[in-house]
Amino acid sequence: MGMAMGEGEIIERYFRHLGAVRTDVALGIGDDAALLRPAPGCELVQSTDALIEQVHFPAGSAPRSLGHRALAINLSDLAAMGATPAWALLSLTLPRPEEAWLGEFSRGFARLAREHEVALVGGNLSRGPLSITVQLTGQVPQGTAVRRSGGRAGDELWVSGTLGDAAQGLILRLAEGGAQALPPDAESYAAWLCARFEYPAPRVALGVGLRKLASACIDLSDGLLADLPRLAAASGCGAELEVDRLPLSPALRAVSGDSAWQQALAGGEDYELCFTASAAHAPQLQELAATLGVPLCCCGRLRDGSGVELRRAGTVIQFAHPPFDHFGA
Numbered sequence: 238m239g240m241a242m243g244e245g246e247i248i249e250r251y252f253r254h255l256g257a258v259r260t261d262v263a264l265g266i267g268d269d270a271a272l273l274r275p276a277p278g279c280e281l282v283q284s285t286d287a288l289i290e291q292v293h294f295p296a297g298s299a300p301r302s303l304g305h306r307a308l309a310i311n312l313s314d315l316a317a318m319g320a321t322p323a324w325a326l327l328s329l330t331l332p333r334p335e336e337a338w339l340g341e342f343s344r345g346f347a348r349l350a351r352e353h354e355v356a357l358v359g360g361n362l363s364r365g366p367l368s369i370t371v372q373l374t375g376q377v378p379q380g381t382a383v384r385r386s387g388g389r390a391g392d393e394l395w396v397s398g399t400l401g402d403a404a405q406g407l408i409l410r411l412a413e414g415g416a417q418a419l420p421p422d423a424e425s426y427a428a429w430l431c432a433r434f435e436y437p438a439p440r441v442a443l444g445v446g447l448r449k450l451a452s453a454c455i456d457l458s459d460g461l462l463a464d465l466p467r468l469a470a471a472s473g474c475g476a477e478l479e480v481d482r483l484p485l486s487p488a489l490r491a492v493s494g495d496s497a498w499q500q501a502l503a504g505g506e507d508y509e510l511c512f513t514a515s516a517a518h519a520p521q522l523q524e525l526a527a528t529l530g531v532p533l534c535c536c537g538r539l540r541d542g543s544g545v546e547l548r549r550a551g552t553v554i555q556f557a558h559p560p561f562d563h564f565g566a
């Protein structure tokens with residue numbers, strides 16, 4: 238479907254040379270389809286995810302952040318498989334083509350794409366309610382992808398980065414202009430937390446490093462409380478999680494106070510990795526963390542059985558926090 242500015246003109250101006258220049262793109266934007274040359278001996282790894290206005294982001298969200306996040310959520314899925322990202326397709330539905338919006342959106346997308354050597358090789362523009370769908374393809378050497386199902390009882394459970402920041406950032410963003418006042422020491426952290434929601438850093442290099450070390454991996458999009466049971470179930474195991482060991486940022490502690498651990502458990506949109514590994518790999522994991530400058534935290538283990546048991550101060554706790562549902566409710 239055509240747009241007022243003209244689909245061709247929009248593509249030419251904002252999307253034709255977006256992202257990295259890759260020699261394995263035989264034919265990119267401009268024909269009916271793209272031609273790609275996968276590396277010999279590699280498997281293709283594909284993921285797609287949509288961002289829909291009022292479902293995954295509030296109306297009026299910064300377009301630069303939307304361009305970044307639409308790619309980041311797919312990069313995170315590929316990272317969880319240990320894949321190296323390569324080629325993206327973008328399907329964009331817009332109520333009307335606004336140059337300022339398109340410019341900012343494409344800048345947000347392009348910056349992250351170049352950082353991870355992703356080329357935009359095609360896509361589609363339509364008129365309609367704002368929604369952004371990215372399809373991302375990456376590669377792994379055959380047989381080396383990390384799956385959710387490879388965990389075994391006794392494996393240690395790890396998470397990257399810090400948890401709960403993005404959910405708190407979204408709360409702050411939605412409360413902006415509202416009555417919520419932050420304590421003075423917390424105000425300086427608010428921008429950092431908002432950035433953790435608006436500009437998540439997918440753990441691509443970590444995912445690649447985990448190919449030889451992790452037995453199972455999942456990315457944290459819906460929150461640990463929702464995503465960890467998926468990994469455990471796929472691995473045919475139960476899990477124990479030490480809530481006191483969850484990695485919390487100074488910013489989250491300052492803003493959320495005593496409920497920071499609950500945010501870390503139930504909050505979504507972190508796009509950190511949750512993975513399992515044999516205890517024998519702990520030294521190599523610490524080495525990987527130091528090399529990449531990405532904190533890794535061991536906070537539990539897989540065990541026989543099913544379900545996730547939460548422990549706090551040495552005792553089993555029940556936690557009935559409603560699951561993170563973006564902000565659609």
Ligand SMILES: [Mg+2]
Nearest residue numbers: 314317456458
């Ligand atoms: Mg995922």
